[in-house]
Amino acid sequence: MDSSSPGKAILIVEDNPDIRDTFRTLFELEGFDVQLAANGEDALASLARSDEAPCLILLDLSMPVMDGWEFLDVLRSREQGAEIPVxxxxxxxxxxxxxxxxxRYGCRVLPKPASVDTLLDVVRSYQHAGPGPTLH
Incomplete structure (x- = not known):
């Protein structure tokens, strides 16, 4: 995650490349630093490479390799992972x-497909929360 935008990093965990690209475009236009992951394993690797947690993770549940449920189990078992909004x-x-x-996980849940306005409202609600916890 880019430390030049504290509190404005989002991690999108979604296996559908069209949805990932649409979300990236939408949230980059809002000024967010957007990181992408195709599954839970990729998301954990992205978090491990980062010094600062995202202000929000948008997570699909049904994905190959590591689904959203497995990702949440691993994320929430980590001290810093318990603090990241999902x-x-x-x-x-x-x-x-x-x-x-x-x-069980403290997640907000939205039906898919969610409207652009709903997605922007959710993301904006975390925008001013400040930077996420330090991961290392």
């Missing part, structure tokens, strides 16, 4: 799954 975007989340994501 918003889950998924097309297949019912009320029970949504409740589990909120209570």
């Amino acid at each position: 918003t889950v975007l998924s097309a297949n989340v019912d009320a029970n799954v949504s409740r589990d994501l909120r209570t």
Whole structure:
């Protein structure tokens, strides 16, 4: 993550390249430093390379290699990972799954597809929270 934009880094974890590119364009236009990962394993590697945590992780649940559930288990097991806000975007989340994501992992949950206005509102709500925790 680029330390020149404290509090403005977002990590998008999504296996669909078209969705990743659309999100990157949308959030870069809002002034965010956007990092991309195709799955949970890539996301953990991105976090490991960074000195500062993102202000927000946007996470898909259904991905190859390491899905969103596995990623959340690993992320939340780490001291610094427990502090990073995560918003889950998924097309297949019912009320029970949504409740589990909120209570077990502290995630905000949005249905997929989410409107541009909704996505921008979510991201902007974390924009001024300041930089994320130091990862190293």
